[in-house]
Structures are given as structure tokens and as C-alpha cells.
Amino acid sequence: MSEHNRFVSGFVAILGRPNVGKSTLLNALVGSKIAIVTDKPQTTRNRIQGVVHQPNAQIIFLDTPGIHRADTRMNQRMMAEVREALKGCDLLLLMVDASRESGTGDQQALAMVQKLAIPAFLLPNKIDLLANKESLLPLIDRYRQQHPFAEIIPISAIAADGLQTLVERILAALPEGPQYFPPEYLTDQPARFLAAEIIRERVIALTRHELPYATMVLVDRFEEKPNLLRIHAAVFAERPGQKAILIGVRGEMMKKIGTQAREELEKRFGQKVYLELFVKVRPAWRENPRFLRAIDWRSMVGETSVTSDE
Ligand SMILES: Nc1nc2c(ncn2[C@@H]2O[C@H](COP(=O)(O)OP(=O)(O)OP(=O)(O)O)[C@@H](O)[C@H]2O)c(=O)[nH]1
Ligand SMILES: [Mg+2]
Known part of the structure; x- marks a missing residue:
């Protein structure tokens, strides 16, 4: 196949602790509100597919429940949803909240990424809340030392800042593949x-x-x-x-x-x-x-x- 009609596609999971902005990112990428968003943690309870269509590409994003300690059966089921979403993925997007200290949920999310042999990008989110962008550097350094991230792209999901770069890098990282879904298909949710x-x-x-x-x-x-x-x-x-x-x-x-x-x-x-x-x-x-x-x-x-x- 010539470079001209090369079609790339793949499954990209978004993960991170509760409230980092995963569903906000999914909605911004897909351009439609398919995942609910609130200011309270543990909003998303199921994995949610959102598809981005381009002339020569298709990216299937998977929003997941925020990673946290599973103390009830409900929460165990939420964590099973995360593991299910990661199965067979081509790329992982680990989101962290750049405006807050990291916590145990962040550590658990990073541990999941470390365990899987799937390429991963680190996305420090909410950079609109930073008075000084240099404050990102220690965070980036710390994560870089713990995992060989293929890309580190600071973003603001809410302001759609950095999302064009993100999509470009995702397209560059995805393999050649089929068009899994017809052009009008946005999500798997009934x-x-x-x-x-x-x-x-x-x-x-x-x-x-x-x-x-x-x-x-x-x-x-x-x-x-x-x-x-x-x-x-x-x-x-x-x-x-x-x-x-x-x-x-x-x-x-x-x-x-x-x-x-x-x-x-x-x-x-x-x-x-x-x-x-x-x-x-x-x-x-x-x-x-x-x-x-x-x-x-x-x-x-x-x-x-x-x-x-x-
Ligand atoms: N300032 C700012 N707020 C953001 C950004 N992205 C998301 N938020 C806010 O963060 C809160 C949580 O956003 P969600 O998208 O629901 O987060 P989530 O990671 O899906 O959360 P769970 O589903 O609970 O795991 C909401 O109040 C969003 O408006 C951002 O880039 N900047
Ligand atoms: Mg969510």
C-alpha cells in the first residue's frame, strides 16, 4: 500500500486516578458529550468508547473509571472495567492532574502502566490552572524516571489546549489498520x-x-x-x-x-x-x-x- 492511502487505526485507553479529567478529554477529542463529567471523583463507572474519525485514520478512545482502592463490589467492578479496557489496546494515555500533588490513585495507575508492555503517553492535565508552567518540570522528571513514556504532552482538556499535538502524536504511534467503525459511529453506549x-x-x-x-x-x-x-x-x-x-x-x-x-x-x-x-x-x-x-x-x-x- 502506498503512503498515500495508508490507513491507521487503533484502540487508545485513557486512565488515571478519579477526577483528573479523563471524561473531559474524551468529550473534547470526540467533539460530543458522550461521557458525563462532574467535579466529584468516581463519576465514570463503565468503560466508554468514543471514536475519532479522520480521512486516513480512526482512533477508538476508551474512557475508564478513575483508579482507586476497590473497597466495595461496585468499586471492584469499576476496576475490572479498567482492566477490560486495557486488554488489546495499542496505546495508553496516563493522565495526571498537574495542579495537585500526586496520591495513591496516581501510583496505582502508574503501576498498571508499568506492568503492561503497551506504549504509553503521559498527559499532565489542567495546565490552565498553573500560574507558572515551569512547575510542571519536577512532575515530568519524576514520571520520566519511573517509566519510559513514548511522549509527555501537557494539556488542558477543558480548554482543548495541546489536543491537536496529542492527536498528531497518537496518529504517528498507531499501526496501519482497518476502519473498525462506520463514519457516523461515535460511541458504543446505547x-x-x-x-x-x-x-x-x-x-x-x-x-x-x-x-x-x-x-x-x-x-x-x-x-x-x-x-x-x-x-x-x-x-x-x-x-x-x-x-x-x-x-x-x-x-x-x-x-x-x-x-x-x-x-x-x-x-x-x-x-x-x-x-x-x-x-x-x-x-x-x-x-x-x-x-x-x-x-x-x-x-x-x-x-x-x-x-x-x-
Ligand atoms: N481547570 C481544569 N479543570 C478540568 C480540566 N479537565 C477536567 N477538569 C475538571 O475536573 C473535574 C473532573 O473531570 P472529569 O472529566 O469528570 O474527570 P474524570 O477523570 O473522568 O473523573 P472520574 O470519572 O471520576 O474518574 C471536572 O470538574 C472537570 O471540569 C482541565 O483541563 N482544567
Ligand atoms: Mg470520568
Whole structure:
């Protein structure tokens, strides 16, 4: 094949501790909001595919849950999702938050990269928060001593700073390969899962303390009518007290979550949305393997599901 019609493609996993900006980066690269983003850690719970199409290339990015200590079955399942995403990848992007001290999550993420014989780039993110770019140098030095990163590219995912360079370097690192997906394909997530995620994003954004972590959203009806999308979803909490907070005084909290989620859903799906939300209590759902399996969309659509005990 001549250089002229050389087509490159590959799978690129984004990993790092919670809250470093992995989902923000995925959305910026794909140019569409396919992964939810909040200011709280442990937002992403599943691996999420996002595809970048170019005339002579296709990059399949995989956003992953932030790497942290897996203390519940739910968190073990999240870490299994990370390992699943790394399988068969052509390139790893290790993201670190350049505006903060590194912590155990960063160490665990680096250890994963060190264990795999897959080329890796280091991406110090949030450089927009640095008053002085020279403060990056000690961080870069420290990481360089611990792993032979193929590239080190400081970025700001939120300001799309450095992303063009990043894509160029990724393309240079990827092998020749097929066009895995048709040009209109952006993500592997089914629409009803994306809808559940959008609702969950609003719950996380509007609640505090343990609630963001103790909440799960399941869409049980997703009906496309001619000029209306009808969505019926359950918001699960673990305890009656949490349910009371989610509902709020005179239903204020649920109303706020519902209004914001509906606006977001209408933007995402480009049509009018009728949203019905119900709050339910499912004691210790984060420890319940059957419930965790039931909420895994991959198992629902017949894909191999990732279980916590592998
Ligand atoms: N200032 C600044 N903030 C950023 C940047 N990238 C992401 N953020 C913010 O960091 C927070 C976390 O972003 P996410 O994209 O949800 O982070 P994540 O790594 O996907 O987090 P988890 O899914 O919990 O692992 C959000 O408040 C983002 O707006 C950046 O480049 N600069
Ligand atoms: Mg995320």
C-alpha cells in the first residue's frame, strides 16, 4: 500500500486516578458529550468508547473509571472495567492532574502502566490552572524516571489546549489498520444508558457527601414517539434517609434533578423529552452482585459482562 492511502487505526485507553479529567478529554477529542463529567471523583463507572474519525485514520478512545482502592463490589467492578479496557489496546494515555500533588490513585495507575508492555503517553492535565508552567518540570522528571513514556504532552482538556499535538502524536504511534467503525459511529453506549448517565450526572452534581456514590440510575422505559422522547427512570439509593434527601423538602430536590436532566436530555437527543423519575431504596446495592450485573448494559445487550470476581 502506498503512503498515500495508508490507513491507521487503533484502540487508545485513557486512565488515571478519579477526577483528573479523563471524561473531559474524551468529550473534547470526540467533539460530543458522550461521557458525563462532574467535579466529584468516581463519576465514570463503565468503560466508554468514543471514536475519532479522520480521512486516513480512526482512533477508538476508551474512557475508564478513575483508579482507586476497590473497597466495595461496585468499586471492584469499576476496576475490572479498567482492566477490560486495557486488554488489546495499542496505546495508553496516563493522565495526571498537574495542579495537585500526586496520591495513591496516581501510583496505582502508574503501576498498571508499568506492568503492561503497551506504549504509553503521559498527559499532565489542567495546565490552565498553573500560574507558572515551569512547575510542571519536577512532575515530568519524576514520571520520566519511573517509566519510559513514548511522549509527555501537557494539556488542558477543558480548554482543548495541546489536543491537536496529542492527536498528531497518537496518529504517528498507531499501526496501519482497518476502519473498525462506520463514519457516523461515535460511541458504543446505547441511548438508554446514555440517558441514565445524564440523569446520574445531575444527581451527582446536585447532591453531597455519600449520595453521589450511593446512587444508581436505571432507565426502565425509553420510548421514541413522533415528536417526543418518553423516559421513565428509577434513581436508586441505599437507605431511606438517602431517599428522603433525593426527594427533598416538598419534592424540591427531585424537581431540580428532573428539570436539569430533562434540559440536558433534550440537548443530547435533539427532541422534546418527557421525563419521569422515581426514587427507590435498594439496601447495599453496591455489594449486591446480582444487582450490579443487572445494571451492566453490556450484559443487557448480550455482550460479555465484566464481573467483580475475575
Ligand atoms: N481547570 C481544569 N479543570 C478540568 C480540566 N479537565 C477536567 N477538569 C475538571 O475536573 C473535574 C473532573 O473531570 P472529569 O472529566 O469528570 O474527570 P474524570 O477523570 O473522568 O473523573 P472520574 O470519572 O471520576 O474518574 C471536572 O470538574 C472537570 O471540569 C482541565 O483541563 N482544567
Ligand atoms: Mg470520568
